[in-house]
Amino acid sequence: xxxxxxxxxxxxxxxxxxxxxxxxxxxxxxFSPFLRVEKGEPARRTMRDILSPLPPPxxxxxxxxxxxxxxxxxxxxxxxxxxxxxxxxxxxxxFPPQVRKGRGAGFLxxxxxxxxxxxxxxxxxxxxxxxxxxxGVDDPGDWKPLAGILRGMPLAHxxxxxxxxxxxxxxELHLDGFEExxxxxxxxxxxxxxxxxxxxxxxxxARWPWLHGVMAGRGLLARPxxxxxxxxxxxxxxxxxxxxxxxxxxxLLDHYRPLLCGDAQLLARMKSFWEYSELPHxxxxxxxxxxxxxDYEEAVRGVSV
Ligand SMILES: Cc1cc2nc3c(=O)[nH]c(=O)nc-3n(C[C@H](O)[C@H](O)[C@H](O)COP(=O)(O)O)c2cc1C
Numbered sequence: 001x002x003x004x005x006x007x008x009x010x011x012x013x014x015x016x017x018x019x020x021x022x023x024x025x026x027x028x029x030x031f032s033p034f035l036r037v038e039k040g041e042p043a044r045r046t047m048r049d050i051l052s053p054l055p056p057p058x059x060x061x062x063x064x065x066x067x068x069x070x071x072x073x074x075x076x077x078x079x080x081x082x083x084x085x086x087x088x089x090x091x092x093x094x095f096p097p098q099v100r101k102g103r104g105a106g107f108l109x110x111x112x113x114x115x116x117x118x119x120x121x122x123x124x125x126x127x128x129x130x131x132x133x134x135x136g137v138d139d140p141g142d143w144k145p146l147a148g149i150l151r152g153m154p155l156a157h158x159x160x161x162x163x164x165x166x167x168x169x170x171x172e173l174h175l176d177g178f179e180e181x182x183x184x185x186x187x188x189x190x191x192x193x194x195x196x197x198x199x200x201x202x203x204x205x206a207r208w209p210w211l212h213g214v215m216a217g218r219g220l221l222a223r224p225x226x227x228x229x230x231x232x233x234x235x236x237x238x239x240x241x242x243x244x245x246x247x248x249x250x251x252l253l254d255h256y257r258p259l260l261c262g263d264a265q266l267l268a269r270m271k272s273f274w275e276y277s278e279l280p281h282x283x284x285x286x287x288x289x290x291x292x293x294x295d296y297e298e299a300v301r302g303v304s305v
Contacts (some may be wrong), residue, residue: 001205002028002213003227004159006192007063007088007132009033010272014052020220023244026227028213029059031132032091032245034075034076034189034241036065036103042078051082054255063088063132067102069116080127086156089117091133094165105134105165111145118153125154132159132192132215138166140177147184157188157212169218170236179208195219198230221276226246238305240281243282246300249273263293270296279303 002134005012005020005027011019017030035046062079064087065070072089093104108190121129131150136142137177141165150158160179163171173193182189190212191204196219204214220226223271225244236244253270260266267290274287283303290296 001202001211002157002188002190003230004028004059004215005030005047005227006047006215006217007031007033008217008221011221012016013049014056015252015255015271017060017253018052018054018058019248020224022247023248023251024225024228026225026229026231026279027057027059027063027123030057031088031215032062033058034063034065034093034104036098037071042075043292046074047078047082050079061086061088063090065090065093065098066117067107068110068113069120072117073120076124085126086128086130086160087202090288091128091131093159093224094134094163094168095220099137099165105137108133108142108146109137111149114146114149118149119136121153121155124296128156129153130156130158132161134161134165135177135181136164137163140164140174140183142186143181147181151290155187157190157247158185159190159192159215161192165195182208182210190215192217196222198226198235201226201230218276221280238278241253242303242305246303249300267291267293267296279305 003026012030012033021027032050033046035050036043064072064075066075076087090104091107095104098104098107102302107114144259160178160181161176168242178191191208192215195201195216196216201214206210217225223240223241225236252273256266256269260269271288271290274284277284286299286302287296290299
């Protein structure tokens with residue numbers, strides 16, 4: 001079963017991808033947070049991240065978000081000109097301003113535009129495409145009019161986060177809806193949602209023996225060793241897991257220190273990596289409350305399991 005690191009805007013950018021792979025390894029692929037059209041061109045900041053001088057980990061795939069076939073083509077052309085041969089299509093972002101414009105999960109309601117994107121994809125045999133999607137916007141059956149089009153597309157895989165956009169990232173996963181969509185696609189399918197432990201990976205594999213892979217986002221921020229543990233066939237104890245987290249965050253700090261101007265930016269950046277931590281709440285709160293880098297470093301020195 002393939003193991004993929006989910007894109008998380010604001011977290012899994014190039015330094016995280018690079019250093020996560022260096023410290024833990026274990027993933028088959030990393031997806032960039034979405035690239036979108038901003039002021040008529042591919043967002044410069046995201047392009048800088050995608051083209052970061054830090055060597056990308058093996059299996060790195062940039063992701064695009066788009067409201068129509070024109071935006072999609074512009075982003076795909078840009079990435080192909082930069083040398084990429086794999087592109088992931090975001091059809092799942094639940095952020096209301098994007099959804100309202102027809103991007104992310106909003107694209108699920110645009111079968112005619114998906115048809116045009118499918119024509120572009122079919123005409124480009126040099127690039128490998130994949131899709132990351134939800135079940136719907138308000139209704140977990142919104143995907144139904146798209147299934148035939150997706151089925152006809154030459155996709156490497158489809159990642160499904162079985163929630164609606166309205167449900168954002170919380171609440172019960174629609175596992176029946178996941179199975180129904182997976183069956184209708186007839187493609188390699190990746191399960192994404194609340195994969196937090198090696199047991200969760202095992203459960204997904206046992207429940208769906210046909211699964212192509214799992215993708216983890218927040219679970220991997222909390223437990224960056226998750227895939228390494230699964231690969232190694234045994235769980236790491238909390239102390240060993242924390243040792244890895246501290247090492248990863250120290251590398252990120254060394255990387256960002258000369259790049260971000262001033263303590264405030266550096267502090268905000270570094271604090272964010274602890275937001276999903278599996279540490280006791282009291283310790284995370286202490287890091288979150290740090291007002292200076294000295295406070296931050298002292299709080300990090302104090303973490304323990
Ligand atoms: C802060 C945040 C940012 C995200 N950014 C993206 C993104 O850029 N592209 C995308 O496809 N999904 C994005 N997602 C969704 C995740 O990739 C993933 O589908 C979701 O978190 C569910 O998986 P998890 O339960 O393993 O976290 C984001 C989620 C969060 C919480």
